[in-house]
Amino acid sequence: MLFRLLRVQLRPYGKEITLVVLFQFVQTLATLYLPTLNADIIDDGVVKGDTGTILRVGLVMLGVTLIQITCSIVAVYYGAYTSMALGRDLRAAVFHRVQDFSVQEVNKFGPPSLITRSTNDVQQIQLLVMMTLIMMVAAPIMCVGGIVLAVRQDTALSSLLLVVLPVMVVAVGLIVVRMRPLFRLMQERIDRINQVLREQITGIRVIRAFVRDQHERERFAVANDQLTDVSLKAWLMALMFPSVMLIVNLSSIAVVWFGGHRIAGGDMQVGALTAVISYLMQILMSVMMATFMFMMIPRAEVCAERIKEVLDTEPTVHPPAKPITPERRIGELELRSVGFRYPGAEEPVLSDITFTARPGRTTAIIGGTGSGKTTLLNLIPRLFDATDGEVLVDGVNVRDLDPAVLSRIVGLVPQAPYLFSGTVASNLRYGRPDATDEELWHALEIAQAREFVEAMPNKLEEPIAQGGTNVSGGQRQRLAIARALVHRPEIYLFDDSFSALDYATDARLRAALAEEITDATIVIVAQRVNTIRDADRILVLDDGRLVGSGTHAELMTTCPTYREIVLSQLTEQEAAA
Template structure:
């Protein structure tokens, strides 16, 4: 799993980078909304609380109130033609324009002085006396003990910073009007610019989301592709021992359903789970200085409690779901494969009931988990809505007290929703993660399964023993078995000769075949192919030397041609026709309109059992191996075809060694050697004539099938 993720590390980091970009842009939108309300609507487009342009009279008065030398920061603009073009508000006199950045201390001093000057302008007592506000009257008023100026300063210093800013902005708006600046135009310009920025930012976010979705979807798809390939490759390397540990239905579920669960989980992680903490932490940073963070903390605590409670109930159930899916797949596969037998025994009703029980168990468990997890979304929405109501309630009090603006409250709600939505995204993880984790563990079980049969080396063949097969003191018992299935087998099959193996059911005939092709390893002794122990050969080298025809004929979906080329891609049409003739399959293939292109269904269900078996024989012949192994492959053929196929094999494959496992004495009696098995031991080895005279087991089998005259 780690290696797969390392392979796509670049794509992963690209997704993370895009998520950071998306989060940055998403976090910027509430700021724009807040500014549109605060600045664009409430402040009529006035952005800063520091006055940036003022009349010469205002300049002189504020300069008399502040300790800052305003000449350092403000530039006097006189009424000239050039300046009028640049500064449209130059009408009745000189204007002072802010020209540089202010230090924080100077900003505070100018802000305070602006507000004090605003107070003096709007003081009712001064207005009634008709006093002109100028540096002289300002000095008198601020220093006189009879004007209660100290009381005003005390109340001024107790004001919240936001209130001070609002006083200053109100004064700046009035000053703009005195300068002849159209506040409506200023407001509309600000709203238009801010709105345009939000539209562009939203379009950019859309592009980032599309890119993130594409890359994350492709990444998850490629990881799923690699996992399926690794699982299939691993399963292909399994011996019979490993297959006994994993049911076929379970392997199908693992390579399809389980990997799909992992793919969906990875997609969600890349798109939502990684994004959730980024946007959540970012939103928290944005609102950390607002004195309502406790509301958000309360909401987060409620969400965490909800997720923990639901997981405690749901997690144990998710572990059972995959096992029930395996069970359902097993029943469906068993029913489809065994349908003829089910019908023959009139067991349709019982099989339907068995499927219905497995299906009902899965349905009930899925309904339980889905109902449980379906509570999460409405409960999360309830928490979010209650949080918003609480923010409105508390925020309204702050607005009424003048310590918060409406736009700030709007931004706070947006950021709060982003934090809660991030937890909602993480809660989705809690729904999918349990099943995905179980699926990951099931995939790991397959990938980490150590093969009992391993390739160690690939020694060269002994050229003097090509086509030779030898068993030396071979004994075998299954990995989980206590008793030997085969004991002390010793025989040698020279090149070009035919060895027939016969015995009663369960005597170990097919086990010998599995040992030759190394589907199992011998427990004791050794098997030599072309003079080399099969354990010292690679699987590919060994199995290219052996043309195997299994007991149950197996064809693959495709055409007759594709099945004949299964072991030899470079097969010519002439070679295919020769193989078909050897297997006595040429006539029935050529009778079909499509010929070699005749379509074959999965498992070869659209041809008869005998035809399927002959095509399997033709496929083995097409490989042109040094050794043929026929595992009761003639049982589906009639006696005439059986004899014809064996005659053709002796004629066209004369130099190849042939191992024939059979039940019919007629099939084996012409072999160069016949190996008779009885309960896993050699009961006899020799020609038909020798065994008929000297082997009691062979004679009993022979007489049970043929008369003495036929055997003679």
Template sequence: MRNKRLLLLDFICVFGFILIELGLPTLLAKMIDVGVVNQDTDYIKRQGMLMIGITLIGITLNILLGFFGAKLTTTIVRDIRDDLYEKIQTLSHQEYEDIGVSSLITRTTNDAYQIMLFMGIILRTGFMTPMMFLSSLYMVMRTSPSLSLAVIFSLPVLLIGVVIIAKFSDPLSVKQQKNLDRVNSILRENLSGLRVIRAFVNEKFEEERFDRVNKDYAESSKKLYKLMIAAQPAFFFFFNVVMVLIIWFGSVQINNGTLQVGNLIAFIEYIFHALFSFMLFASVFMMYPRANVSAKRIQEVFDTEPTVKGNEEGQEETSTEGYLTFNNVTFAYPGHTESPVIRNVSFTASPGETVAFIGSTGSGKSTLVQLIPRFFDVSKGEILIDGVNVRDYSLAALRAKIGYIPQKALLFTGTIAENLRFGKEDATLEEMKKAAEIAQAAAFIEQKEKGFDEVLSEGGANFSGGQKQRLAIARAIIRKPAIYIFDDSFSALDFQTDAALRAALKKETTDATVLIVAQRISTIMHADKIIVLNEGNIVGIGTHQELLKTSSVYYDIAASQLTEEELA
């Protein structure tokens, strides 16, 4: 178990604080019954000094209790977030879609924060209150068994109140956290799609949409907080009623001579600690449903089994590099097995060869290439790289063979150099310059004031779409993989830059396998092999000239983009 030392110190502080808190009323009772009654000034002074010393020790222990509790709480939640982030990294794309990216962010931030609040209460009062209550109850019964009956009869009423509040707060907590997921989801969409929203003048619509979910969250939060706030004065009212009854019956016993004044004062202190401890414990119990909801949501992520499992003992190295084979590959998304996206796809690709994929929107081009680095696993058939099934590799070794450039160029906050080194951690300046030249990015990088040290804002928003695509391509080139996958990665480039980049790339990738997904015929017409997809099926394989004659689907696509002279 982690943090054993901090937990032990917390227990020591709790135990010491309880002894001191319960010891003070006992000393006070003796001071009154012995010192005041007998007018023994020296005894009163000695008891007073002892009480001051004990009070100082109690203050010190209380401070240390707060310190150790805070340190332990923050450490535990830090570890939860670290473990949760590590678990999220193992999830496949399917789990991201099932749980939701916004929900994963909420679970890592807000849900972990709720657990931190609850842990703080537990460590500071949750451990203390049961021990304080039992100890106080023992002292109450020892001091005056008859008066202790008032406490014993009051406990069931308090317990019923706690159970009722917990029962109502649990569904409210679940609803609150789900509404928070929706708030984060819409906020994330709005911030990501800000330009689209402004372009279509839909700010008012989005404001109203956000206002609706925000009101739902506020409403569920209000109901939960009202329940918690109403509980506190109700408990205090009941607490005061019990105290008044005890003082009343205690005064009667003093008048009858069956109870001393000092013992009554000590009894009131004990009863205060007993009932107040119970109230604090009740508040902890009432916070439990909300923390429990957050804990379950976090545990749900930990319990999620990724559909794409990393093979830790998988193969790391092969004698060849860059050979790719698809054997009757079929793929359907989970839950949609009757409607596969890819059907019985078979082809081969070898080092030095450029294989292109083209087809109408939704034909399965991007899905097909995403099966290679195991973003998804095939439903039927197999994919071999260098004669080894991709499932038999360790994920790190498999993906180290691949340079993947997605359709949407994703860059990270930081410098250009840091983004390029994402492809190769120890890349030198010369390697970065060479990769930038091949990707046709060197010219605009040189124009930047800081060159490779130019800082990209979030998502590379301060660069154009074409610049971001070229940097993403350079990031893959610097890795020098055995297989390049360009998933429609040239779409934001003009024809001249596209042609120059492909010419430079062909010289660089003579020993690598290049896979290109594209919509533009001009991008792929010089490929060694073009695979035409239609509704997940291969409907044509060959060169540009061959497909113009043999594939009607390819011819229609080409006819829509090329002149009659180019088609001839």
């Protein structure tokens, strides 16, 4: 999985990878050549007292060192560039895929997990690529070249490698094989910490209101301890570096011991022993570099699987192969025998919903909790796709509509409106960046938000925190309504968008809307009877089915469900008024 992902993602960077390999190859050859030159200085220069040889070979060593440094700098630069570019591309790929997800796919993974996959998981793969380009290119060349040159210096002493290398490979292999399942669990624990943190930061007001600070501290402590426990279970990884260093040091002692005896017997020169020690260190260091890679591969492989899982998930809401643009945009909405069922669910959320909402008229939807009101509204802008029937806008099935056209025709104010970090003006212009200040103020006036925005120190340029947490719930709803008004769609969908408003503000806002958007189609989902009683048509949902349709007066006599909802909020006299 990891290598398939890298093969695809690194394809555009073949030139940079080639340069890294080329310069690493030259740099490694230079590194391998230096111990031989050092042996020549000792044996032909220092031992024989030949100053000319010392100067000549020393200058060659200086030149080789300069080549080594230059090649290393260039290789590291292109290696870093490639790994950073890979991280950028992976984050972009995950982000664009998530942007195509419907709410269904987002809920499947969960926002905390998607954030972890876009950040920590990508970072692990990015780090692996960086270390691979810098280390793994040099490691095999240094290992093979070191063995050849060590044998050339002294074959008998180099035979120690036949014992050292297998011992090191076996020790590293046993540790790496045991680490992979622990790394997967570690990434899942990071997901959990992100989830808890996100909930606590988002729900800080609720936590304070219920004085649950201690409970949340304990909850975070559990998630934190679980991650720590998994990390501590990876204690085998702590053995990796000490094991390698132990083998390296014991090998050095063995070389010096046997090499000393060979020098004493006249079978070897001092310079050759120095070179063999250097080559042994290079060989073992190359194995240690590979060890670092093996330490990182299991975790990176788990991260690659998690990223690939996101990239391979097909959105349930597909853009049309041949987008259609309506012949005329008037905002007529029609649902024909619409049904919706979540994957694997035994019962549908919606069944056989049929109605038409026309321009210049207000259609209201009311029903008990869980009756499917919000789900029904979400089918219109294609946050979900209906599993049965058709949703048509201006005579065209929304599945066939150009998504850009659909977003211009339909304006949704969700049940829990969301404001982005920025300013009041940037939020209002979210759907129409070219809107003038006059248009913003006009929309704020209709949404009954002008008064509190004018009271802000910076007015339209007043900062808004992420999620709109620095304004009240009612202010947030009115700003979201103003944002939809600035967008000027042909169909307005209000999903219980007046719930945080007092009755007087609710009434003023609905009156202003009725005067302003006389030629648009308005669909309102609401729990308050007073909010929808004057609608041209009221639809009553019960357990996902349409059980009533008509005006307030008609439904009071023909629909028991509607009558029950009304009388739970109003007296008989108020309902008849």
